Amino acid sequence: MRVRIRTSVKVGPGVVLLAFALTACSGGPATTRAAVTASAAAASTTTPQAIAARAAAGTLCVTSSPSGNCGPYHYAADTNSNGYDTYVGNNCWADPSCVQTLTVANPGHWQVTATQPAGNGSVRVAPEVQQLMNDWCSNGRNTWSNFVLNGCPNAGGDTPISALSELTSRYAESTPHNSRTIAQWAWDDWLSNDAGYANEVMVWVDVSGRCNPGSFGNQVHAPVTIAGQQWTPHRYPNSTEFIWTLDGPSGAGSCAQQASGSVNLLALFKWMQANGFAAHGAAISLIDGTWEICSTGGIPETFRVSSYSLTAKAA
Secondary structure, X not given: OOOEEEEEEEEEOOEEEEEEEEHHHOOOOOOOOOOOOHHHHOOOOOOHHHHHHHHHHOXXXXXXXXXXXXXXXXXXXXXOOOOOOEEEEOOOOOOOOOOEEEEEEEOOEEEEEEOOXXXXXXXXXXXXXXXXXXXXXXXXXXXXXXXXXXXXXXXXXXXEHHHEEEEEEEEEEEOOOXXXXXXXXXXXXXXXXXXXXXXXXXXXXXXXOOOOHHHHOEEOOOOEEEOOEEEXXXXXXXXXXXXEEEOEOOEOOOOOEOOEEXXXXXXXXXXXXXXXXXXXXXXXXXXXXXXXXXXXOOOXXXXXXXXXXXXXXXX
C-alpha cells in the first residue's frame, strides 16, 4: 500500500485536474531529461540497442530522481490521455536513495533499471505509468471533460464505475524471473467514494518471488472466472488494500507469470461491487500500470514495457 496526497494541476483553460504526489518521494534532485519529441512518441521498441540509439538522439526522458516523472504525455493508446494527465514515474516511495534509472520513450515504451537489496521482501519502489481518471463530466454528459468541445461546468470528478461500459488494459512487459528477483507487474487502482471498503485495488498478473499470503494478504472468496481468466481475490490485513491475483496453473494460491495480454478491469470492479467488496457508488481516480519491486538480488536488473494501452468507454 502506498500513501498519496492530491495536489491541483492546471491542465488547460478553465480546467483543473488533480495529480497525485507521493509523500515519501519529495525533495529529490531535479529530473534530468533529454528533449522529448514526436519521434519518441512514435517509438516502437525498448530493446537495449533501441534505447541507446534514442538516448544518443536526444528523444528520451531519463531520470534517476526518487520522485522523477516523465510527461505529461498525450498518448493515444490511453482513452483519457489529454496531454496533461498521463505520466511515467520513478516512484521510489520507500527508497529515498533510489538506485534506479527510468528511461521513457512514451507510456507504452519504457524501462527501469533498479537495484534493491538481496532477500528484501517489502516493496521499495514502484515505477509506473499513471493515468488520472478525475475529469469526469457530470450533468448527463456521460463522458470526460477532454472530450467536451465547449468545456464542462462540473469537470474534475472521479470516473464512476457505474458510468462505464468498458475499462480494459492491454500490455506487454518483461519482469526478470530468477531466484533473486522479488517483484510483480500489476495495476494499482485508486478508488474514491468507497468508504468502508478498499480504496486501493491491485491486479497482479506477472509475479516473481512474491506468491505468498505475506505479500497479497488473505483470500476472501473462492477463485472466480472473469473475462475467461481465473482470479483469486485477497484483502491485505489491517489495510484498505484489495488484491486480485491472476491464478497460475495450480489455481488458487499460485500466481500467473503472464507477460502480455489484456485485463478487464471493469469486470473486476463490478464483481467487487456485486459481492460486497466495493461501494455501489465507487469511482476511479487513478490507474497505474506498475512494478512493485522488493529485491533484485543486490544487482541492477532491467524491467521493460513494450506495449501498454487503457481503453475506457462510457455507458
